[in-house]
Amino acid sequence: MxxxxxxxxxxxxxxxxxxxxxxxxxxxxxxxxxxxxxxxxxxxxxxxxxxxxxxxxxxxxxxxxxxxxxxxxxxxxxxxxxxxxxxxxxxxxxxxxxxxxxxxxxxxxxxxxxxxxxxxxxxxxxxxxxxxxxxxxxxxxxxxxxxxxxxxxxxxxxxxxxxxxxxxxxxxxxxxxxxSLNDAAHSKIVINLTNSLTTLVALHKNDQANSKRFQILITSMIFEGVQVMKAAGYKESKLGGMPSWLLIAAASVLPGFITRKAYLKNLKKMVVSSMAQDIIVNGGNTSELESINGYVLSLANAYDVKTPVNSAIYQICKSEFVKSPFKPVTVDYIWKQVKRHKILAG
Known part of the structure; x- marks a missing residue:
């Protein structure tokens, strides 16, 4: 009816x-x-x-x-x-x-x-x-x-x-x-942080399953995001199969070979993100970079949480997303920029 x-x-x-x-x-x-x-x-x-x-x-x-x-x-x-x-x-x-x-x-x-x-x-x-x-x-x-x-x-x-x-x-x-919708929204934001990285490398076209550096970058971005949300007072939401914050914390400290099976399973879930749709598929230069990554970095600044990986990738995105046409960058390039950013940030 x-x-x-x-x-x-x-x-x-x-x-x-x-x-x-x-x-x-x-x-x-x-x-x-x-x-x-x-x-x-x-x-x-x-x-x-x-x-x-x-x-x-x-x-x-x-x-x-x-x-x-x-x-x-x-x-x-x-x-x-x-x-x-x-x-x-x-x-x-x-x-x-x-x-x-x-x-x-x-x-x-x-x-x-x-x-x-x-x-x-x-x-x-x-x-x-x-x-x-x-x-x-x-x-x-x-x-x-x-x-x-x-x-x-x-x-x-x-x-x-x-x-x-x-x-x-x-x-x-x-x-x-x-x-607790705000908790759910902020838990989702943590996961959405990685849309920027997967767009930079055009993950839907360039498989990164064999890249250990990509695994470290993905894991670090999410872990930093969790630390920011905890500092800001938001609670974990496990809605819709989101990875637990405990699992995210474990993945950030355990050797990669131990967490690799779970990582590869989640990597397969990363299809064309809404950010990649905007930047790569539609050929635009407007995206959710500010409302997702920029927002998390503003919270990090407000609560004095260090986010060197997210900060570096955000800056790379700001530089690359305005280029027309957009061309994917390599994981090695991102890795070097992240290391450089960590050194400059002390």
């Missing part, structure tokens, strides 16, 4: 496409908004999603796509699936067309949305997406696993609106009402 609420997914990227397809297939009333060329393709061919490395086994879902606000059936809830760097412009657009009282479900990486969205909307449900997905083309998206998604208010309030949204989401994808 179809849901009473009509959901508008704003943004037909990896998360927006998978979510719209899953919700639609389970009887949730959903439509999608994106640029005209994407909508033409979606309305002609539907949304196509596939699991893992099986692009030929696609599931097709027919979801109405709009590129013009005048033709949209007024939604009851907007699911915001655009990046943080687009939020200001998109929020102004949505307020102009639907007002500030419409409920928003915000599915961005990081916590920058917590500073932007309250300026425009009265009721915001924040979400942490705990699965990887990537775009092959208009309306065509692969995903690594189906969910979960954590939803909640920042002030830990639970009301009928939130419960209803969680119930509707659960029809299509595992979704949890998560009281």
């Amino acid at each position: 179809p849901t009473k609420k009509h959901y508008l997914v704003f943004g037909a990227g990896a998360i927006g496409t998978t979510l719209a397809a899953w919700l639609n297939s389970s009887g949730v009333r959903v439509s999608i908004f994106d640029k005209p060329e994407a909508c033409v393709h979606i309305n002609q061919h539907g949304l196509e999603v596939y699991f893992g490395d099986q692009p030929k086994k696609r599931y097709r879902s027919w979801v109405q796509a709009y590129s013009n606000f005048n033709s949209i059936l007024a939604p009851d809830v907007i699911i915001l699936c655009v990046k943080n760097y687009s939020l200001e412009a998109v929020s102004k657009l949505l307020v102009a067309n639907f007002g500030s009282t419409i409920p928003i479900v915000a599915l961005q990486n990081g916590v920058e949305n917590q500073n932007i969205l309250p300026k425009y909307f009265d009721k915001i449900v924040y979400g942490v997406v705990c699965y990887n997905a990537w775009v092959d083309g208009f309306g065509v998206v692969g995903y690594q696993k189906k969910g979960p998604i954590a939803l909640g208010y920042i002030d830990n309030v639970i009301d009928a609106d939130l419960s209803g949204i969680v119930e509707d989401f659960n029809r299509g994808v595992e979704t949890k009402n998560y009281p």
